[in-house]
Amino acid sequence: MMIREDMEILSHELVADKTYKMTLKGDMPSHVIQPGQFVHILIDSSDSLRRPISIADVDLTSGTLTILYKVLGKGTASMAEKPVGEHLDVLGPGGNGYPIEEVSASRALLVGGGIGVPPLYYLAKQLKEKGIDVTTVLGFQHADAVFFEDEFRELGEVIVATNDGSYGSKGFVTDILPSLDGRFDTYFSCGPAVMLKAVSETLDDFDGYLSIEERLGCGVGACFACVVPAPEGDAKGYRKICRDGPVFRTGEVIL
């Protein structure tokens, strides 16, 4: 069940180029069901829309959840200025995440691009806990944008690619994938639309899960702002990213 609460900012730090990590304390963590779910944040009361940010980690003991976000526009720029101790109006947890309970594979590949990396972290931890082997491929634009490499490394092998080759191997995450052939049975991906499309095409022999972004309105399934078309023949014809997603099984929606 989604709740709305004022969560306290417990920590807030720059972890890479324009990329911040924030931990928030409240009741919300106990409501999180799956990795890949998101929180919908009203950054300033004068904003008209909330901003969706993926849950990157959950700590039930301390009652905190972690998010990572990149400063892109007005809202995220304002969020970057919030001091520790202040409260944020958070609605969540929203959507359907990665259905780890269903995963029967024993070796998982995680493919994350840019600010799509965060939700894969909580996923990796959960997979690891289930005894599933995790290999992670992370793509960033350049060396300064890289974050969470070490965190993923504690959970399995990590390969990093940067577009300009300033860190790790040069190129896109899809350039790495062929070399991993035979090392996984299923995959999980999150990142920009072009990357998801390329990944799902490269890995079209596999079933996997993709987390998709779109501009949200309500974030709760009521406004139809966030629909993505389903393949021909689907009874409903569409899916809502905020409610049915943001995570979809490959083939469930048209990218």
Add this chain to the structure above:
Amino acid sequence: MMIREDMEILSHELVADKTYKMTLKGDMPSHVIQPGQFVHILIDSSDSLRRPISIADVDLTSGTLTILYKVLGKGTASMAEKPVGEHLDVLGPGGNGYPIEEVSASRALLVGGGIGVPPLYYLAKQLKEKGIDVTTVLGFQHADAVFFEDEFRELGEVIVATNDGSYGSKGFVTDILPSLDGRFDTYFSCGPAVMLKAVSETLDDFDGYLSIEERLGCGVGACFACVVPAPEGDAKGYRKICRDGPVFRTGEVIL
């Protein structure tokens, strides 16, 4: 000359019912020419209009000016929440105040009502410095609303009236005025429109100065939001409160 600057809030306290006193530090004080001038404050950057507040005192040594304001609507409510140390975007000093340099009288009567009292304080100090005798009549709605009585008392005699009689004498300032007959040669008044009208009618044997309020737009004389009609026969036909006023000689404008 008017300037625009971010002034630091040095102190901020509740002095009466919904009435706050704030001191602001910056270059502004050195630009103040007359008591009765005002500052035009952008309380929040998302506001569309600034709020005009009279200068209640100036301290050139410490580079501070004092304002007093009453919480009425959105802007003043938000101002009340500003902590010491924060900065306010202030434009000023605006308008023409009380022309103390012109005053030849030796005994002045000051008549203030409610949140019209503040500018009279800096005026009283200036008059006193010029050796002019000051008697002050202050009107408030009720006992809780009274402020600055002691401050004025240091400068001369003070008589307080409250509408409900909960403090001082019961009634309006105009009820007091007859008893002061012969004790002043000129008067200065600031307060709600109805009070100013009543005061100027009661004292129609005297020349005096009235400070008038109206909703302002620009606050610098450019938009014509704040005009008040001048008497028949006046060449211009109107005065701008923000530039020609807020202080006018009796008879200069139609109340």
Add this chain to the structure above:
Amino acid sequence: MTAMQVSLPGLELKNPIMPASGCFGFGKEFSDFYDLSLLGAIIIKAATGNTRYGNPTPRVAETSSGMLNAIGLQNPGVDRIIQEELPFLSEFDTPVIANVAGSTVKEYVEVAGKISQISHVRALELNISCPNVKEGGVQFGTDPELAAEVTRQVKQVSKVPVYVKLSPNVTDIVSMAKAVEEAGADGLSMINTLTGMRLDLDRKQPIIANQTGGLSGPAIKPIAIRMIYQVYQEVDVPIIGMGGVETTDDVVEYLLAGASAVAIGSANFKNPFICKELIEELPAAMDRYGFTTIEEMIGGAHR
């Protein structure tokens, strides 16, 4: 009759607060947040004759004190709405107002005829003002004769009172209101969104895939208040007011301007509890401004 009650054609409202069409789906999602029986009424998302998939995404963008949307009337069609969505709302003690849209008069009539037969649908809201679809919708809302025509024909088939939802994108709102009143409208609903646009400066293209979208939120409230104030003086049917309502002060302003009830749209996105909170806080606001009943407040600025 309690202080909060309002009686309108077809609608006995326990309070004057209801969610606006398109901002509350068919209620299901919000029933997770609070009991929908608290609401004065529920205006459901637009129904058309057949399934519509709406516009491409992005469909929303934020603006100063407002937002743009171009959903494009996505809905499963009137038959499936009746079968799949409306039964859920019969569980609540709250009248449903069905928002009806179409590309042709025939489609409006078909949808109205079907949906007005459902027992808990107590009124129709004729959406002649949707700016986000290529055909139908807004042209009915900008031409008084077309607006009157669709109203007249829908009135003939509807089993329940018909409220016509006016578009603010017109030169003369009063003549639109009078035209539909004369054609038999039982009430008006005002306003729908204003057509707007925002550009993505990096892509140098409109943010909204449909290019234009409907502007809603506090930004448009002064326009809505003006239109309701003007129309209230010239028509005798009641008005459901909307546009940027976020606080009980906004509710009071709409009622004083001439609205008999108030719908809340985009504010549900900022705060999914908004309708419930406004209902709870309204008595205090009535008190603040010296009113003891809602009925007293309606049109209060005209006295």
Add this chain to the structure above:
Amino acid sequence: MTAMQVSLPGLELKNPIMPASGCFGFGKEFSDFYDLSLLGAIIIKAATGNTRYGNPTPRVAETSSGMLNAIGLQNPGVDRIIQEELPFLSEFDTPVIANVAGSTVKEYVEVAGKISQISHVRALELNISCPNVKEGGVQFGTDPELAAEVTRQVKQVSKVPVYVKLSPNVTDIVSMAKAVEEAGADGLSMINTLTGMRLDLDRKQPIIANQTGGLSGPAIKPIAIRMIYQVYQEVDVPIIGMGGVETTDDVVEYLLAGASAVAIGSANFKNPFICKELIEELPAAMDRYGFTTIEEMIGGAHR
């Protein structure tokens, strides 16, 4: 030709930024804040045939991300403007655009004939869109035929190019634009304010004494951008864009939508230095979005 220059009929602008009519008086007050020669142009307050005292006060009210005004065209009349106000502006190296208003076509023609003869008045802005006066003003701006007629007659007497300022309070902005273009307008100026209202909840009356006022500020920007985008596709004359400009991003958005220059109105009240600051910051904004000249940006969203 520098990167910031723009050439428009009658106007060689050193940059595309100018204050909007009615928000900058006749310049004098703002000359205390900065050198007016920095400005691309100056649009002065509306001139009418005779002295007008305007509407009763209050004349302004704040709204969410905007403000209402109902000044009512207060001005000393064209003759005194020419004698008392315009000489001051001849000191600056900045073209003046004179905003012309009237109650009758005859009055527009009289004012235009007189003021267009002043040497530093390089263009007229025909204000057929003022919503705040009982007669004249807005009805010329909502009827394409009246708009064309006043444009045609003013063109016959004006010594300088004529920009017609369009009202957004219309159903079809494109047909208004086309009508005045056909009647000889050299350019368009868009948009004037939207008619709005705010109520004082304590007094239960409109805050503005005139009841309605014109809504300006960031709230209306999406409407202005939409209208400019639509009109740019259908007319060949240049557009001066305005409505809620507060940042260089806003300036870029207007240019991309199709404006050739941008006027700043209400923002001068928030920050009297706004025009100067935007001029200084504009090169950085051009850089940010990959442009080297203003000319390149104009209509950039249509390519």
